[in-house]
Structure formats: C-alpha cells, structure tokens
Amino acid sequence: MKAFTYERATSPAAAAAAAAKPGAKFIAGGTNLLDLMKLQVETPTHLVDVNRLGLDTIEASGDGGLRIGALVRNTALAADPRVRRDYGVLSRALLSGASGQLRNKATTAGNLLQRTRCPYFYDTNQPCNKRKPGSGCAAIGGYSRALAVIGTSADCIATHPSDMAVAMRALDATVETVDASGKSRAIPIADFHRLPGNTPWIETALQPGEMITSVTLPRPVGGTHIYRKVRDRASYAFATISVAAVLRPDQGTPRFAFGGLAHKPWRVEAAETQRDAKGIAAAALAGATPTAQNAYKIPLVERTLASVLAEGAAA
Amino acid sequence: MNDTHGFTLTRRGALVGGAAAASAGALPAEAQTLTKESPTPTVPVAFTVNGKRRELDLDPRVTLLDALREHLHLIGSKKGCDHGQCGACTVMVDGKRINSCLTLAVMHDGDAITTIEGLGTPDKLHPMQAAFVRHDGYQCGYCTPGQIMASVAMLQEIKDGVPSYVSADLTAKPRVDGQEVRERMSGNICRCAAYSNIVAAIGDVAGEDLA
Numbered sequence: 357m358k359a360f361t362y363e364r365a366t367s368p369a370a371a372a373a374a375a376a377k378p379g380a381k382f383i384a385g386g387t388n389l390l391d392l393m394k395l396q397v398e399t400p401t402h403l404v405d406v407n408r409l410g411l412d413t414i415e416a417s418g419d420g421g422l423r424i425g426a427l428v429r430n431t432a433l434a435a436d437p438r439v440r441r442d443y444g445v446l447s448r449a450l451l452s453g454a455s456g457q458l459r460n461k462a463t464t465a466g467n468l469l470q471r472t473r474c475p476y477f478y479d480t481n482q483p484c485n486k487r488k489p490g491s492g493c494a495a496i497g498g499y500s501r502a503l504a505v506i507g508t509s510a511d512c513i514a515t516h517p518s519d520m521a522v523a524m525r526a527l528d529a530t531v532e533t534v535d536a537s538g539k540s541r542a543i544p545i546a547d548f549h550r551l552p553g554n555t556p557w558i559e560t561a562l563q564p565g566e567m568i569t570s571v572t573l574p575r576p577v578g579g580t581h582i583y584r585k586v587r588d589r590a591s592y593a594f595a596t597i598s599v600a601a602v603l604r605p606d607q608g609t610p611r612f613a614f615g616g617l618a619h620k621p622w623r624v625e626a627a628e629t630q631r632d633a634k635g636i637a638a639a640a641l642a643g644a645t646p647t648a649q650n651a652y653k654i655p656l657v658e659r660t661l662a663s664v665l666a667e668g669a670a671a
Numbered sequence: 672m673n674d675t676h677g678f679t680l681t682r683r684g685a686l687v688g689g690a691a692a693a694s695a696g697a698l699p700a701e702a703q704t705l706t707k708e709s710p711t712p713t714v715p716v717a718f719t720v721n722g723k724r725r726e727l728d729l730d731p732r733v734t735l736l737d738a739l740r741e742h743l744h745l746i747g748s749k750k751g752c753d754h755g756q757c758g759a760c761t762v763m764v765d766g767k768r769i770n771s772c773l774t775l776a777v778m779h780d781g782d783a784i785t786t787i788e789g790l791g792t793p794d795k796l797h798p799m800q801a802a803f804v805r806h807d808g809y810q811c812g813y814c815t816p817g818q819i820m821a822s823v824a825m826l827q828e829i830k831d832g833v834p835s836y837v838s839a840d841l842t843a844k845p846r847v848d849g850q851e852v853r854e855r856m857s858g859n860i861c862r863c864a865a866y867s868n869i870v871a872a873i874g875d876v877a878g879e880d881l882a
C-alpha cells in the first residue's frame with residue numbers, strides 16, 4: 357500500500373471539504389477501497405474516515421418512504437423489518453452479495469461506489485482506460501466472459517458489480533449528497549451511475565469531494581419482489597447476470613432492472629410493458645453488443661426472466 | 672537456531688532472513704516504503720482486545736489483522752488471501768464478524784475486538800471450539816480460527832433475526848438448518864474441504880442435526 361495520511365471527519369461538510377483536495381478519498385467500510393489500495397490500483401494520499409458521523413440510521417422519510425444513512429451496513433439494511441416487508445427486492449439483493457463478514461462492514465454509499473471487477477482493472481501490468489486513462493482496454497479482445505453486453509464503448513466494456521444498486525434502480529431510489537461548500541442535492545439513481553463513453557474513469561455524477569449522506573426510497577410500491585442472481589457458484593460470487601423484479605405493483609407496470617449487463621444497473625422502462633420474458637428481454641437488450649465470450653448473457657437474460665415470471669405467478 | 676539479537680529466531684524469522692539474504696539488495700517496494708521512507712505520521716489508537724485495553728501508535732496503513740498479529744502478537748487470526756476472499760482473518764468487532772484484513776486498525780478507536788484467543792483457552796474451550804475438535808472440523812487447521820469466529824457470530828446473527836439469501840420467507844424468523852448454515856458460512860473457505868464436518872460441528876452447538 358502507498359503511504360497516506362488519515363483523519364477522522366467531524367461533520368459531513370467538513371469531510372466533503374477534506375476529500376475535495378487532490379489525492380484525498382473517503383473511507384467507509386473499506387472493503388473495496390483497501391482491497392484496491394493493496395494492489396495499488398487506488399493510491400490515495402489522504403483518507404477521510406466517515407464512519408463516526410452518525411449517518412448510520414434508517415428513518416421514515418416525509419413522503420412515506422425510507423431514508424437510509426450512507427453508513428448503514430449492508431447487513432443492517434437487509435435485516436431492517438421495514439425493508440424486509442416493503443422492499444424485499446432490496447433485502448434479497450443485499451443478501452446475495454459478498455459474505456456475512458463483508459456485509460457487516462460494507463456500507464450503503466460504499467456499495468454504490470464499489471468499482472468494477474474487470475480482471476484487467478485489477479492487474480496493474482495491463483492496459484486499462486479506467487485505471488490509467490489513455491492506456492487502452494485489455495478486455496476488448498481479451499477475457500470478457502464476465503463483462504458488459506450493452507451500453508459499452510470502444511474504450512471500456514466493464515460492468516458495475518453491485519447487487520444492491522440493481523434493486524435500488526428497480527425501486528427508483530434517490531442518492532442524497534453534500535459538497536465541500538455544505539450544499540446538498542438529490543440525484544435520481546437512474547442518473548447516478550454513468551456509461552463509460554470515452555471517459556470510463558468517471559463512473560458517477562458525483563463531483564470531487566461530494567459525499568453521499570443518504571439514499572431515499574419512495575413510498576412502498578407493493579407487489580411481489582424477486583431478486584434472482586445467476587453466478588458460477590451458489591454463494592459468495594458476483595453475478596454473471598441478475599434480475600431485480602417487482603411484479604404486480606399496486607400501480608403501473610412491473611419493473612425489471614438487471615445486473616451484470618452494463619456499466620450501470622440496467623433498466624429500460626419501455627420494456628416493462630411487454631407481456632412475456634421474450635418481449636421484455638428483447639426490448640431491454642435492443643442494441644446490445646456482446647463479445648463472443650459473453651454472448652451467452654443474451655439468452656440467459658430471457659431465461660432468467662422466464663424463471664422469475666414463473667416464480668412470481670406461483671407466489 | 673542461535674540467539675543473534677537477544678531473541679531466539681522463530682522458524683518464520685529464519686525463513687524471512689533466508690529469503691532476504693538470497694535476494695540481497697532487492698527488497699520489495701513495499702518493504703522499502705515501510706522501513707526507509709516511513710513518510711506517514713503515525714496515528715494513536717486505543718481499543719480493547721479480548722477485554723484488555725490496548726494502545727498503539729500506528730502507521731495508518733496497518734490493517735486490523737496486522738495490528739493483532741504483528742503488533743499485539745495474537746497470531747490466532749490468520750492471513751490467508753489478505754483480500755476478504757477467504758475468511759481466515761475473521762474476528763468480531765462489537766460482537767459482529769468482519770474480515771480484519773480489509774479494515775484499518777486506526778478505524779477501530781474505542782471498539783471491542785474479540786479474536787480466537789479471547790473465545791476460549793486450551794483448558795477451557797468455547798463450545799464451538801470443542802465441537803470442531805469432536806467433529807474433526809478441519810484438516811490442516813489454518814482456516815479454523817476464522818471458521819470458529821464466523822460460526823459463533825453467525826449463530827448469533829440467526830438469533831438476532833438476520834435473514835439470508837436462502838431464507839424462504841424474508842419476514843419470518845430465520846431457522847438453523849443445513850442450507851442456511853452453508854449459505855451463511857460461504858465467506859470462509861477451507862482448502863482441505865472439511866466442510867461437512869464444520870457443518871456438523873455448528874449443528875452440534877446449535878442443537879440441530881444438520882447432516
């Protein structure tokens with residue numbers, strides 16, 4: 357690990373001001389950042405510890421939804437009685453991720469901001485535009501079995517690996533932040549993560565130093581909640597693909613968001629009016645550009661959707 | 672092995688010394704930063720480990736695992752992958768299991784840490800330690816401290832009502848059954864694959880036949 361200095365932040369705005377300085381980064385659970393620092397993929401020179409700011413509660417929000425503090429641990433969020441009852445897809449998505457130990461440390465904000473698992477991003481001997489802008493992309497033409505099939509660019513085909521974020525996309529969550537000047541804003545989850553384009557190192561709408569303070573969920577939408585994760589082993593593995601579904605909501609069409617397909621949680625609202633798995637998959641994946649190695653994801657999406665719809669019909 | 676600097680060399684010390692001698696002048700980059708430059712101001716941190724208050728002044732890079740092993744000489748917690756993938760470093764912080772390799776020691780000021788050394792002693796084993804012995808829940812034993820720490824904390828999580836990905840009903844009280852235990856213990860890898868005996872040991876403590 358490269359040397360860095362360390363401070364314990366005293367307030368969100370002070371943390372944001374400290375993290376706005378070049379080379380500085382927030383640290384929350386540390387389960388992604390420290391992993392990458394040990395490999396020198398991340399080399400911050402200053403860490404701002406945001407663990408003791410009291411942002412670890414889940415409260416009712418004014419409009420009948422929930423406000424989840426940025427530092428709420430993944431286990432605590434998945435186990436919250438309100439989340440289990442009203443937002444089951446989020447609880448299940450969280451529980452499908454990582455391990456018991458990691459979920460006890462991983463935070464809401466850190467999970468949203470975890471970085472890709474592209475093997476070349478992790479290997480500092482390889483070209484990677486995301487890790488080293490302008491160096492090229494070793495994944496294109498390389499080992500791409502786990503990587504993105506849609507929304508890709510000529511510069512990067514990485515996926516966003518979070519399960520939690522996929523469920524939050526299906527639930528239309530909002531990310532709340534504060535910046536160095538103390539100003540706060542709310543970013544709809546649909547606009548939070550970005551596609552790689554020709555700047556794959558810019559992954560979210562956050563500005564330097566901008567700190568996530570909470571994530572809000574709108575009032576419960578009802579319906580049957582399913583999170584189905586397809587992976588190479590039954591537990592403790594990232595998704596090859598995943599589906600977050602809310603079937604028969606109290607109002608409107610069912611909702612489907614997908615993990616493992618793109619640089620962001622993938623949701624195409626227009627696909628949700630389709631009647632069957634085939635139609636939904638075709639509309640959600642229109643314009644996909646898979647590689648020879650990850651073309652299997654295209655039929656896998658349709659089949660997983662068919663299984664999710666069958667489970668939902670039986671529920 | 673003779674006494675060179677006033678303390679007896681351990682087998683590990685001899686191995687490290689041997690490797691350094693073999694590649695004289697070619698210290699890995701990491702070792703150079705840690706010894707020569709040491710550009711980082713140290714940070715004071717105080718926490719309790721197994722009920723005892725410990726105060727340390729640490730380079731912020733020191734992980735909780737390295738603080739326990741290298742600074743406090745509690746070498747029960749093991750370094751397997753050092754990347755949160757194997758579970759050998761599992762300890763409890765304020766009663767919750769975590770990977771001690773993926774957290775900085777300085778982030779734990781004021782916390783209560785429990786390691787395998789604090790769970791039981793050779794004369795007075797914790798019930799989970801005794802069950803692992805009874806059921807042969809290991810072969811080489813390297814992952815065992817992490818497995819035992821994770822098992823104890825995992826049963827508490829079930830008692831506390833934390834659901835898992837395989838719980839059929841998210842809103843119901845979770846049960847202790849074979850499927851639940853396997854899913855909840857997936858963060859601990861056993862290279863010898865003593866898994867069935869580990870599950871049997873956990874079942875023994877939980878009062879369930881999980882075979």
Ligand SMILES: Cc1cc2nc3c(=O)[nH]c(=O)nc-3n(C[C@H](O)[C@H](O)[C@H](O)COP(=O)(O)OP(=O)(O)OC[C@H]3O[C@@H](n4cnc5c(N)ncnc54)[C@H](O)[C@@H]3O)c2cc1C
Nearest residue numbers: 384385386387388389453454462463466467469518519568
């Ligand atoms: C072995 C292993 C398996 C895993 N498997 C899965 C899996 O199957 N599914 C899955 O979804 N995830 C998985 N993960 C990833 C895990 O979910 C993330 O590591 C975790 O959620 C990150 O949260 P953290 O709080 O530890 O983040 P940190 O590591 O502390 O931070 C991550 C990033 O977020 C930034 N950050 C943190 N807090 C804030 C804030 N409040 N405001 C602004 N920026 C902030 C940090 O600067 C850093 O860049 C796995 C991880 C490991 C090690």
Ligand code: SF4
Nearest residue numbers: 474484485493512513
């Ligand atoms: S796909 Fe993206 S993350 Fe992977 S090597 Fe290419 S640029 Fe890097």
